[in-house]
Amino acid sequence: MKDLKQIINECKDLAFDLNFTRAKKWKEEKPGRVLVGYMPIYFPREIIHAAGGMAVGVFGGGDRKQIIKGDAYYQSYICHIPRSIMELALDKHMDHFDGFIFPSICDVIRNLSGIFKQHKIGKFVKYMDFPQNFLPQIGGVFYQQEMEHVLEYIKEINGKVPTTDELNHSIALYNKNRQLISEIYAIRQDFPWRLTIEEVYYILRAGTVIPVEEHNEILEQVVAHIRQNIGVPQDKIKVVISGAFCEQPAIGLIKAVEEAGCYVVDDDYMLGSRMILGDIDTTTTKPLEAISNSYIKQSQYSSSIYDVNNPKEYRLAKIVKERGANGVIFASASFCDPSLLDAPIFQNAFNKLGIRYIAFQYSENINQFKVIKEQVGAFSDSIKLWEDEPAAVSNINLTATDSCKH
Amino acid sequence: MSQEAIKEKSMILQKEMIEGLFNDLDHTKELGKKVCYTFVPGNLSELIRTFDMLPVYPEINALQSAMRKKSGGYIKEAEKNAHSEDVCTYVKCDVGMMMKGNIGPTGTKIPEPDVLLLSYTGCFTFMKWFETLKREYPNAKVIMVHTPYQENAKMTPSMVEYMVKQFKEEVIPQMEEVTGIKYDEAKLKRMLALSKEAEDWITKIFDTTKHRPSPIDAYFAGVYYIGPINIGFRGTEQAVEYYKELYSEIQERIRLGLGPITPEGEMKEEKYRLVVEGPPNWTSFREFWKIFYDMGAVIVASSYTKVGGVYDMGWRHDPERPLESLAEYCMNCYTNLNIPQRIDLLSKCITEYEADGYITNSIKSCNSFSAGQLGMMREIEDRLEVPVGFIESDLVDPRYFSYSNIKNRLESYFQMLEQRKMMEKETM
Numbered sequence: 001m002k003d004l005k006q007i008i009n010e011c012k013d014l015a016f017d018l019n020f021t022r023a024k025k026w027k028e029e030k031p032g033r034v035l036v037g038y039m040p041i042y043f044p045r046e047i048i049h050a051a052g053g054m055a056v057g058v059f060g061g062g063d064r065k066q067i068i069k070g071d072a073y074y075q076s077y078i079c080h081i082p083r084s085i086m087e088l089a090l091d092k093h094m095d096h097f098d099g100f101i102f103p104s105i106c107d108v109i110r111n112l113s114g115i116f117k118q119h120k121i122g123k124f125v126k127y128m129d130f131p132q133n134f135l136p137q138i139g140g141v142f143y144q145q146e147m148e149h150v151l152e153y154i155k156e157i158n159g160k161v162p163t164t165d166e167l168n169h170s171i172a173l174y175n176k177n178r179q180l181i182s183e184i185y186a187i188r189q190d191f192p193w194r195l196t197i198e199e200v201y202y203i204l205r206a207g208t209v210i211p212v213e214e215h216n217e218i219l220e221q222v223v224a225h226i227r228q229n230i231g232v233p234q235d236k237i238k239v240v241i242s243g244a245f246c247e248q249p250a251i252g253l254i255k256a257v258e259e260a261g262c263y264v265v266d267d268d269y270m271l272g273s274r275m276i277l278g279d280i281d282t283t284t285t286k287p288l289e290a291i292s293n294s295y296i297k298q299s300q301y302s303s304s305i306y307d308v309n310n311p312k313e314y315r316l317a318k319i320v321k322e323r324g325a326n327g328v329i330f331a332s333a334s335f336c337d338p339s340l341l342d343a344p345i346f347q348n349a350f351n352k353l354g355i356r357y358i359a360f361q362y363s364e365n366i367n368q369f370k371v372i373k374e375q376v377g378a379f380s381d382s383i384k385l386w387e388d389e390p391a392a393v394s395n396i397n398l399t400a401t402d403s404c405k406h
Numbered sequence: 407m408s409q410e411a412i413k414e415k416s417m418i419l420q421k422e423m424i425e426g427l428f429n430d431l432d433h434t435k436e437l438g439k440k441v442c443y444t445f446v447p448g449n450l451s452e453l454i455r456t457f458d459m460l461p462v463y464p465e466i467n468a469l470q471s472a473m474r475k476k477s478g479g480y481i482k483e484a485e486k487n488a489h490s491e492d493v494c495t496y497v498k499c500d501v502g503m504m505m506k507g508n509i510g511p512t513g514t515k516i517p518e519p520d521v522l523l524l525s526y527t528g529c530f531t532f533m534k535w536f537e538t539l540k541r542e543y544p545n546a547k548v549i550m551v552h553t554p555y556q557e558n559a560k561m562t563p564s565m566v567e568y569m570v571k572q573f574k575e576e577v578i579p580q581m582e583e584v585t586g587i588k589y590d591e592a593k594l595k596r597m598l599a600l601s602k603e604a605e606d607w608i609t610k611i612f613d614t615t616k617h618r619p620s621p622i623d624a625y626f627a628g629v630y631y632i633g634p635i636n637i638g639f640r641g642t643e644q645a646v647e648y649y650k651e652l653y654s655e656i657q658e659r660i661r662l663g664l665g666p667i668t669p670e671g672e673m674k675e676e677k678y679r680l681v682v683e684g685p686p687n688w689t690s691f692r693e694f695w696k697i698f699y700d701m702g703a704v705i706v707a708s709s710y711t712k713v714g715g716v717y718d719m720g721w722r723h724d725p726e727r728p729l730e731s732l733a734e735y736c737m738n739c740y741t742n743l744n745i746p747q748r749i750d751l752l753s754k755c756i757t758e759y760e761a762d763g764y765i766t767n768s769i770k771s772c773n774s775f776s777a778g779q780l781g782m783m784r785e786i787e788d789r790l791e792v793p794v795g796f797i798e799s800d801l802v803d804p805r806y807f808s809y810s811n812i813k814n815r816l817e818s819y820f821q822m823l824e825q826r827k828m829m830e831k832e833t834m
């Protein structure tokens with residue numbers, strides 16, 4: 001087993017390799033392999049895997065890519081990630097990708113798919129419309145058709161049509177992946193000092209740019225390490241981060257929150273890798289239907305999923321309670337409509353529920369966090385001073401909300 | 407609009423329609439009617455009318471609040487309540503108006519919704535907007551209609567089927583439940599026939615800008631012309647009558663060789679013909695328009711007048727395929743088209759209406775419109791070699807309308823157009 005520090009360093013290199021070298025190498029190892037870049041938040045990577053491909057997460061250039069061309073595509077009042085994705089594309093960082101998937105999360109990502117089409121970037125560009133109707137016979141069927149459409153694109157490239165067994169096998173690999181990630185979060189809930197949130201972030205993000213088989217090995221080793229009694233607990237409050245599901249904060253900011261006196265016990269940074277709660281059925285003869293059902297019935301709440309029958313504020317409150325967190329940090333990318341439009345919904349509810357929170361905005365390319373660090377520090381101090389008891393949501397009844405159903 | 411404009415019969419008809427609607431909204435209880443809030447893009451007016459509901463369009467309320475100079479206060483009210491400075495100001499204006507008692511344009515309280523018909527068409531914010539309203543109106547039923555995006559520049563059979571299933575299994579049964587009225591397809595078909603008729607007229611109306619001088623301004627006046635079909639009158643005799651009348655008035659202007667009517671009377675000389683992409687600014691609508699007509703610029707086509715439906719490519723509601731055609735209608739609204747389709751549509755307008763230039767009014771509020779506009783502009787410039795201009799403002803937030811900035815930019819742009827015209831003359 002590798003040393004934990006070594007694993008983390010390797011993951012860090014992989015996570016921020018804006019040339020996607022590991023994916024490129026993987027593709028070159030065997031003819032017929034395809035690479036499909038997907039944007040945040042979630043994409044069922046299983047189907048690409050089964051079709052002999054690899055889905056590669058494209059989460060922007062962060063603070064590691066200078067924007068020269070991308071700014072010419074976006075007005076100042078639009079979030080930063082589309083310009084850094086354009087920059088990566090125009091600078092040929094993704095030339096080895098065969099196609100691109102733009103999940104339906106907001107109008108910016110939607111229109112970015114059109115710009116990719118306009119510039120004929122990749123062999124295919126697919127805006128993937130996730131259903132906002134949650135009946136299996138309506139939204140579920142539509143979603144399966146969307147997945148079939150993706151598979152047709154792959155077939156045009158490598159001629160491969162995945163069998164039921166191959167799809168079920170791929171689903172099983174990603175089930176394993178999600179189980180191991182869940183386990184890391186479960187251990188950290190009680191022992192957050194064993195792995196910092198920065199390290200968790202490297203590990204999860206690395207998983208979006210390497211083969212799932214390799215990532216599962218890494219996760220298994222990490223879990224084995226953090227089952228051990230390592231690290232030294234510190235006097236920090238526990239928080240949940242919410243709202244940072246698309247454009248990613250610079251790593252300095254991810255670190256700053258913990259350095260300012262908080263243990264981050266849950267977050268939505270790499271939400272896509274954790275979107276499906278629990279396993280997807282691997283025993284059916286209709287694997288696409290199984291994937292579709294999992295999205296409809298077992299997905300995590302998200303600002304991009306219509307939530308009227310299962311309000312997101314109660315789902316986040318439930319996470320806060322289950323993780324034993326003292327409060328929530330709402331972190332939104334500047335100008336991020338889904339995240340910012342949800343803010344009043346969360347905050348009004350949390351005022352009533354007595355859940356403490358703070359909110360700030362960031363941009364992926366900004367590496368100055370003094371003010372945010374002070375704000376988080378003050379938040380942590382105030383919670384420590386105000387009460388000894390965590391469980392900030394102990395007074396609320398969350399039983400009406402089932403976290404797994406729309 | 408101007409005194410002269412108010413004299414036009416079509417204006418009177420429109421005024422009567424709108425007053426009638428607001429009057430009905432003031433008396434929903436007496437009339438025994440249910441109230442359905444919904445959005446302009448992908449509005450299912452005919453279906454709402456099939457169930458005898460009265461429509462309320464929060465976007466229209468917001469823009470009217472802006473024209474009445476009330477939006478700034480409403481937006482601040484929403485911002486005091488955790489709404490970000492950086493999101494769609496229509497939403498904040500609506501939320502602020504609600505917090506201040508929901509007093510509508512006629513000075514009376516707009517009734518609460520029985521139904522929030524979330525026609526999720528071409529704009530992600532719509533979903534967040536009604537998620538927000540649902541929390542304020544817990545008794546309202548939210549009916550979601552997910553309209554797939556024309557990501558591949560087409561409406562596929564599976565997209566139509568997805569929507570029709572939603573109508574049949576979700577929308578119609580829920581509307582029946584709320585209103586107690588049984589779905590009457592014959593009634594819907596009759597209305598769709600009238601919709602088709604109105605759409606034929608409106609297409610002819612916007613096509614009159616082919617004339618020189620253009621008898622209408624297809625943006626600043628165009629927003630009034632699309633009023634009836636965008637606020638719930640599509641599918642009515644009244645709308646057909648209005649558009650017929652408007653068309654005949656425009657024909658008369660063509661016969662007389664007249665240019666468009668502006669708030670200060672008739673535009674005398676048509677110097678520049680433009681196509682505009684993006685919604686207008688509503689807080690300083692008159693001042694904004696004046697910059698154009700003072701310079702002799704007329705807008706011969708605009709994308710904004712297509713948000714509630716794109717009819718210029720020949721698509722119409724079809725009474726023989728009622729639900730399928732409602733599905734196609736939703737999918738075919740301007741902001742539900744992909745970026746290459748938008749470029750093609752605008753290029754067609756520039757070519758067919760012989761525009762001298764193309765202007766983008768980029769709206770801070772609206773990612774649905776704005777994200778991608780810069781790339782669209784460059785593509786249009788390259789493809790058609792047409793001079794392009796770019797200005798920025800907002801829909802209903804007065805803080806983002808800088809008169810002097812916009813005027814300076816437009817003046818430089820018009821100078822460029824002038825120079826180009828002169829050069830063209832010289833080379834002829």
Ligand code: SF4
Binds near residue numbers: 080107335336339
């Ligand atoms: S950061 Fe927000 S607005 Fe920007 S692309 Fe991502 S989800 Fe859309």
Ligand code: SF4
Binds near residue numbers: 496
């Ligand atoms: S974002 Fe644009 S389309 Fe959507 S509600 Fe706001 S103004 Fe309308």
